Amino acid sequence: MPEALVQVRDLRVTLSSAILDGLSFEIAPGSITGLCGESGCGKTTLALALLRLLPEPYRVEGSILLGGRELIGSSEREMRSIRGARIAMIFQDPILALNPVLRVRDQVREAIRAHGLTGRPEEALELAGLEPSRRIMRAYPHELSGGERQRVLIAQALACRPALVIADEPFTALDLPRVVELSALFRDLMRRTGTSFLVISHSPGVLAHLADSVLVMRSGRIVEQGPVDRVFGAPADGYTARLLAAARATERAHG
Amino acid sequence: MAEPFLRVEGLTKSYGARAALRRAGFVLEKGRMLGLVGASGSGKSTLARCLAGFERPDEGSMRLDGKVLGGQAPAPQVQLIFQEAAASLNPRFRAEEIVSEPLEIRRRGTPALRRKMAAEWLEMVGIARAASAKPALAFSGGERQRLAIARALAAEPQLLIVDESLSGLDVMLQAQIAALLADLRRRLDLTCILISHDLGLAARLADEIAVMDSGEIVEHAPVEQAMGSPRHPRTRELVEANRLLALAPEGAA
Numbered sequence: 001m002p003e004a005l006v007q008v009r010d011l012r013v014t015l016s017s018a019i020l021d022g023l024s025f026e027i028a029p030g031s032i033t034g035l036c037g038e039s040g041c042g043k044t045t046l047a048l049a050l051l052r053l054l055p056e057p058y059r060v061e062g063s064i065l066l067g068g069r070e071l072i073g074s075s076e077r078e079m080r081s082i083r084g085a086r087i088a089m090i091f092q093d094p095i096l097a098l099n100p101v102l103r104v105r106d107q108v109r110e111a112i113r114a115h116g117l118t119g120r121p122e123e124a125l126e127l128a129g130l131e132p133s134r135r136i137m138r139a140y141p142h143e144l145s146g147g148e149r150q151r152v153l154i155a156q157a158l159a160c161r162p163a164l165v166i167a168d169e170p171f172t173a174l175d176l177p178r179v180v181e182l183s184a185l186f187r188d189l190m191r192r193t194g195t196s197f198l199v200i201s202h203s204p205g206v207l208a209h210l211a212d213s214v215l216v217m218r219s220g221r222i223v224e225q226g227p228v229d230r231v232f233g234a235p236a237d238g239y240t241a242r243l244l245a246a247a248r249a250t251e252r253a254h255g
Numbered sequence: 256m257a258e259p260f261l262r263v264e265g266l267t268k269s270y271g272a273r274a275a276l277r278r279a280g281f282v283l284e285k286g287r288m289l290g291l292v293g294a295s296g297s298g299k300s301t302l303a304r305c306l307a308g309f310e311r312p313d314e315g316s317m318r319l320d321g322k323v324l325g326g327q328a329p330a331p332q333v334q335l336i337f338q339e340a341a342a343s344l345n346p347r348f349r350a351e352e353i354v355s356e357p358l359e360i361r362r363r364g365t366p367a368l369r370r371k372m373a374a375e376w377l378e379m380v381g382i383a384r385a386a387s388a389k390p391a392l393a394f395s396g397g398e399r400q401r402l403a404i405a406r407a408l409a410a411e412p413q414l415l416i417v418d419e420s421l422s423g424l425d426v427m428l429q430a431q432i433a434a435l436l437a438d439l440r441r442r443l444d445l446t447c448i449l450i451s452h453d454l455g456l457a458a459r460l461a462d463e464i465a466v467m468d469s470g471e472i473v474e475h476a477p478v479e480q481a482m483g484s485p486r487h488p489r490t491r492e493l494v495e496a497n498r499l500l501a502l503a504p505e506g507a508a
Contacts, residue, residue, distance in 0.1 A: 246430035251455035253501035255483020
């Protein structure tokens with residue numbers, strides 16, 4: 001068993017009451033972990049907690065080891081060297097996450113420079129599966145399609161070759177063929193760069209297609225975790241079974 | 256041959272140089288549900304907005320139950336439920352006010368009767384009588400979807416259009432609202448267009464599927480046929496992606 005890239009132990013996030021209530025899980029290097037659960041169950045809070053982006057008065061306790069290094073209690077300065085460089089995040093809405101007045105080239109260049117690196121924006125875009133044509137490089141975010149915007153964000157996230165990329169509902173606004181393409185891109189990037197992905201999605205079907213392992217959350221707790229085939233194929237927890245039943249009730253695969 | 260309940264022919268609409276609809280046409284019989292699918296920007300919402308009278312097509316015709324649609328004002332016989340149900344409700348209106356407003360506009364009954372009818376519509380969509388005095392703001396996302404459905408139904412539409420209203424919801428809520436729509440269709444014999452970028456969801460709920468691409472309807476067939484033997488490349492691409500993203504049947508680990 002290779003050593004975990006991320007090892008979370010008894011993670012608690014409290015505001016006036018517990019938002020995350022004792023989460024423990026590991027993320028293996030070069031793997032894709034899916035995180036699913038209903039709206040409001042704490043998926044995004046967990047992502048922000050891993051990046052230590054929850055401000056006062058949130059109380060964050062427990063242990064988050066990244067490559068053996070403890071993030072809980074790290075200074076803001078130490079965290080700044082980790083965010084982007086070691087853990088990058090792709091936010092839900094690409095149009096909100098991109099700067100509307102910067103062209104794609106400058107947008108990606110800024111992400112590279114912000115971390116003191118010297119790579120070319122073209123390379124980062126190619127890695128994200130976006131041909132760095134003149135049209136793309138000179139485009140403002142509003143001039144791109146939804147799928148193209150998503151790839152600019154991925155290019156920025158990958159610019160520093162992070163060990164972990166957290167993607168928060170990256171598929172929500174996409175047409176199904178684009179979901180399949182983006183899933184293939186994540187798997188391809190994982191193989192080529194060794195980057196691990198933590199992908200948040202409320203859709204078990206997408207995670208079954210994409211992920212190696214899965215965490216199922218409910219009301220701030222992980223109710224079940226394990227290899228995706230096992231958890232979705234033979235759920236041990238009643239809540240996982242209900243989530244899968246709901247997903248099956250809203251899909252039809254064949255004629 | 257009898258005239259179909261809804262006939263859309265040669266619908267064309269451009270915004271400046273960009274053509275949103277290119278001679279889109281289809282027919283739909285009474286009591287049927289059409290799943291209208293396609294990528295974002297393919298023209299689905301423009302078509303819905305033309306049918307509901309929020310946009311005027313540049314060319315083409317729309318007939319519903321023998322009457323021409325497409326005048327200046329929004330057509331009350333076509334009700335459109337938007338994607339952002341929460342944003343389409345006045346947050347300060349109480350639930351019963353939201354639902355009785357279409358009745359008031361159409362001058363149906365006395366205020367007391369309208370309140371009674373609103374309460375019945377709310378019950379129909381699964382909102383408890385006790386909650387009818389709460390403001391829209393106090394309801395959850397899923398409940399606001401139910402409110403928007405109740406308001407649309409209170410207008411007693413001949414055609415109900417549901418525009419991506421389920422796509423922002425998590426699977427638990429999606430399943431609940433999908434079950435509600437299926438139940439309402441059975442009880443009220445609704446004629447319905449469900450717009451979605453999710454072919455699997457549309458195929459689950461609808462009787463027939465129409466696929467839009469670049470402002471055209473490129474394939475229109477019963478669900479079994481569209482899913483089982485898709486003809487157009489766009490449909491084939493959607494069917495294949497949908498198959499990859501669907502869960503394996505229960506117990507097939």
